[in-house]
Amino acid sequence: MMDFSDNMRRPRVPSADELEKAKACQLEFGSYCLWSIEHKEVMKDAIVKKLKDQLFVARSYYPSIAKLKGKEALTRELKQNIQEHERVLSESIVDADLPSFIKKKIERMDRAIARAKSCTVDCNNVDKKLRQILHMTDDEAHFHMKQSAYLYNLGVHTMPKSHHCLNMRLTVEYFKSTTLDSDDSPVHKxxxxxxxxxxxxxxxxxxxxxxxxxxxxxSEETRNVVFHVLTDAQNFYAMKHWFSRNAYRESAVNVINYEHIILENLPEFSMQQLYMPEEFRVFISSFERPTEKSRMEYLSVFSHSHFFIPEIFKDLKKVIVLDDDVIVQRDLSFLWNLDMGDKVNAAVKFCGLRLGQLRNLLGEAMYDPQSCAWMSGLNVINLEKWREYNVTENYLQLLEKFRNNDDEASLRAAALPISLLSFQNLVYPLDERLTLSGLGYQYGIEEKVIRTSASLHYNGNMKPWLELGIPNYRKYWKRFLARDERFMDECNVSP
Incomplete structure (x- = not known):
């Protein structure tokens, strides 16, 4: 995910301090913050919490008590209790693991703390020590949060072991099979x-x-429906075998090795690697009303590979492009009769972000600052108009301008400005009710809204095929899984 921030008006939140903390967390850790808040567990181990609280207070008083004359016995008692509490907490993290004599230790510490509080000490020293301990605790908490966020991001960006197994099994079976080869496919369609x-x-x-x-x-009618799946060389044979084994009513499925077709048929284009739709984390807040609620959105746009679709499908006039984290819940046949006029890309516009808010990113390019961003996910593409307006050629020119260097991070980051500028004045607005976005990061979407949407877009980190996917939304995705595939059972695939 790429990360870009800008400003927009949103509903208020009760506390400006809470807003700043949430904003800082999301800016640093992204959707992990949303996930961690949703999965936060209330500490049930009251005795462990009591021990930690006592240790916190005892440590703050100990340096001041140690400086007082005539308080040597209390100093030794505090030090001993602190060491015993530290030893217990190093061995026990839940109440069930605590030793049977823990109540006596708590009582002894209570008495020692009470005696310490009765002494005349410099409050500034105690306050200073309390703040020092608090800062150390905050640093420790932040360290653990960074570790958790790293593991979270590793989980959302790594293919599950069961999925890897499925791909390997399908690839092996493809080369072992002779009866399910691609020659049986309805190529004429x-x-x-x-x-x-x-x-x-x-x-x-x-x-x-x-x-x-x-x-x-x-769909009501599938007889003349064709799906073209563009994949990379690594997954090509697994895809081929899967779609040879599974039928989808009367529709045809054409699996294409994107890397091979670019290398063989379009060698003038250097973008041989298959790039998936890019998602950019956009943090939207308001400078004018700083106490208003800020919100994080995931904006999906075309990747570099999308810009070669008209070259790959030279005989086609119109296509519908679907991201692979979308499910369709209503018949979309009406989209084929859509009169887009002279527009190229029919998309749901995202007016929560306007191009003028990305001026630092778009540089000196010519654009309408009030123009809305748009979302990939479900897009109707007029290939004839695309070719007429030379969109691919314009894309290549923009690529030279926005590509800072040859590393992949720079290339992927360029996808946002290039996608938005390539379709300047060429976007036909689809009804926003056609696609419900946010199911990969946004908690709290009403079930009624989900059920009545024509399509669902799981944009965000929490994809429905991952264990980290949002449980309430995964069921809509899972109902379209193949249920009688033996390879799924053998590889223990259970999204």
Whole structure:
């Protein structure tokens, strides 16, 4: 995920201090903050908490008591109690692990603290020590949060072991099989311009399968429907075998090795690696009303690979592009009769972010500052208009301008300004009710809203095929999974 921040008006929150803490957390750790808040567990081990509180107070008084004459016995008692508490807490983190004599230790510490509080000490010294301990505790908490956030991000960006197993098994079976090869596919449908063509970029077998299954399950007619799955060389054979084994009503599935077709048929384009739709973390707040609630959004846009779709499908006039984290819940056939005029890309606009708010990112390029951003996920593309307006050529020119160096991070970061500028004045606005976004990071979306949306977009880190996916939303994705696939059982795939 790339991270960009800007400003927008949002509803108020009760406390400005809480807002700043939440903002700082989300800026540093992104959706991990939302996940950690949702999964925060209330500490149930009251005795352990009591021990920690006593240790906190005893440590703050100890330096001041140690400086007092005639308080040597109390100093030794405090030191001994502190050491005993530290030893107990190093061995026990829950109440059940505490030794049977812990109540006596707590009582002794209470008496020692009471005696310390009765002494005349410099309050400034105690306050200074309390603040020192507090800062140390904050530093320790931040360290553990960084560790947790790292593990969270590792979890959301790493393919689960079971999915890797599934890909390997499918790849092996593809080369062992002779009866399910691609020659049996309805190739005659693949390039018929009048058919309804959907394009999906994916490296995930299950995700691509769910997109297709949800689409055909929601369609009234599938006889002339074709799905083109663009994948990379590593996952190509697994995809081929999966879609040879599984039928999706009367629709046809065409699996394409993107890297091979670019290398063989479009060698003039250097972008041979398959790039998935890019998601950018956008932190939206208000400088004018700093106490108003800030909000994090994930903006999805086309990747670099999307800009070669018209070159790959030279015979087609119109396609619908679906991200692989989308499911379809209503018949989308009406989109094929959509009159887009002279527009190229029919998309849901995201007016929570306008181009003028990205002026530092867009540089000196010419653009309308009031123009809304737009979302990938479900897009209708007029390929004829695309070619007429030379969108791919314009993209290549913008790539030279925004690509700072050759590393992948810089290349991916350039996808946002390039996508927004490439379609300046070429976006046809789709009804925002067509796609409900945010199911990969936004908690609290009402079930009624989810059920009535034509399609669901799981943009964000918490994808539905991961264990970290938001449980309340995963069920809508899981209902379109293949249920009788033996490889899923053998690899223990249970999203």
């Amino acid at each position: 693949f390039n018929v311009p009048d058919h309804r063509h959907y394009v999906i970029l994916s490296k995930n077998v299950l995700a691509a399968s769910v997109v297709i299954n949800s689409s055909v399950s929601s």
